[in-house]
Amino acid sequence: MSQPTATRKHTALPKARTLIEALPWLTRHHGKTVVVKFGGNAMVDDELKAAFAQDVVFLRHAGLRPVVVHGGGPQISAQLDRHGLVSEFKAGLRVTTDDAMDVVRMVLAGQVQRELVGLLNRHGPLAVGMTGEDAHLMSATKHFAEIDGERVDIGRVGQITEIDTGAVRALLDDGRIPVVSSIARSADDGHVYNVNADTAAAALAVALGAETLMVLTDVEGLYADWPNSDEVISKLTASQLEKLLPELASGMVPKMEGCLYAVRHGVTTARVLDGRVPHSILLEIFTDEGIGTMVLPDGTVIDDKGNDGDKGEDQ
Numbered sequence: 001m002s003q004p005t006a007t008r009k010h011t012a013l014p015k016a017r018t019l020i021e022a023l024p025w026l027t028r029h030h031g032k033t034v035v036v037k038f039g040g041n042a043m044v045d046d047e048l049k050a051a052f053a054q055d056v057v058f059l060r061h062a063g064l065r066p067v068v069v070h071g072g073g074p075q076i077s078a079q080l081d082r083h084g085l086v087s088e089f090k091a092g093l094r095v096t097t098d099d100a101m102d103v104v105r106m107v108l109a110g111q112v113q114r115e116l117v118g119l120l121n122r123h124g125p126l127a128v129g130m131t132g133e134d135a136h137l138m139s140a141t142k143h144f145a146e147i148d149g150e151r152v153d154i155g156r157v158g159q160i161t162e163i164d165t166g167a168v169r170a171l172l173d174d175g176r177i178p179v180v181s182s183i184a185r186s187a188d189d190g191h192v193y194n195v196n197a198d199t200a201a202a203a204l205a206v207a208l209g210a211e212t213l214m215v216l217t218d219v220e221g222l223y224a225d226w227p228n229s230d231e232v233i234s235k236l237t238a239s240q241l242e243k244l245l246p247e248l249a250s251g252m253v254p255k256m257e258g259c260l261y262a263v264r265h266g267v268t269t270a271r272v273l274d275g276r277v278p279h280s281i282l283l284e285i286f287t288d289e290g291i292g293t294m295v296l297p298d299g300t301v302i303d304d305k306g307n308d309g310d311k312g313e314d315q
């Protein structure tokens with residue numbers, strides 16, 4: 001019998017290279033908890049939402065423990081509008097009247113969460129939806145906004161006082177994917193509170209001892225000089241971010257405050273990603289590229305090339 005003279009050229013070989021590129025990241029993140037916040041502004045179309053669900057299921061099958069916290073600001077505003085209620089934001093937070101609270105809860109828990117759970121569960125019996133009310137996941141007291149040194153009443157907006165991670169951990173241990181709406185049970189008056197989803201995601205990441213907080217939004221990352229320039233800050237330390245905070249506007253305020261809180265309380269990296277890019281989660285976690293903005297704890301050395309102790313180190 002004759003021996004083959006040359007190795008056959010397999011057209012699928014680049015796919016193997018892509019898979020192998022992911023190996024160090026698979027090793028690094030195995031068994032780690034990742035809190036992924038999916039912002040309402042990033043839920044642009046059905047295709048993107050389906051790609052988001054695929055990525056999260058991929059993380060789960062790759063041995064990570066993903067937890068989804070979702071937003072829905074634009075969806076809430078649209079529904080309020082249909083009810084003839086106006087949307088007003090103060091210090092980046094929705095002024096939430098009792099009537100608006102009913103709408104917030106209906107849209108987040110009844111629409112956005114249900115849709116994401118449905119998309120994830122196309123891939124198997126994985127996702128379980130919950131709000132902060134379930135099993136005392138998130139308790140809150142009334143939050144007052146601070147504007148120009150004044151304490152301003154913004155209605156039923158909550159400040160998280162306690163997180164009971166028991167139910168989320170039980171779901172993760174059972175191989176499920178918790179999908180959390182940012183509504184908290186009230187620790188002071190028996191009702192519920194509206195919590196900004198970035199704030200909720202950061203608090204949950206800390207309480208779970210997550211390795212990564214990933215925030216998907218509708219911009220490429222944190223712009224150094226928004227809205228004048230599209231230069232994205234690729235990496236910064238907690239202290240560098242703290243200095244920038246007073247210059248930030250609108251939705252970026254709770255987002256970056258959340259990232260800062262997370263890395264100051266044990267989360268290894270907090271990242272802001274462009275949710276409009278299909279499969280941005282996989283690109284960020286499993287490739288050498290790294291997209292968006294990464295916030296690292298103080299003490300991480302970032303050199304001129306933007307290298308640090310994360311991407312590229314293990315190669």
Ligand SMILES: Nc1ncnc2c1ncn2[C@@H]1O[C@H](COP(=O)(O)OP(=O)(O)O)[C@@H](O)[C@H]1O
Pocket residue numbers: 038039040041042071072073074198216217218219221222223224225226248249250251252255
């Ligand atoms: N420095 C900045 N870099 C990027 N975006 C910024 C910045 N400052 C303010 N923004 C605004 O913050 C928005 C993202 O926050 P938000 O609208 O709350 O999104 P999400 O629904 O994803 O939470 C961006 O679309 C942009 O308009």
Ligand SMILES: CC(=O)N[C@@H](CCC(=O)OP(=O)(O)O)C(=O)O
Pocket residue numbers: 038039040041070071072073074076092093094104157158182194195196197198251
């Ligand atoms: C208090 C407060 O502002 N809550 C937010 C909750 C939803 C949210 O945060 O959604 P995004 O992540 O899409 O912005 C709101 O009512 O819009």
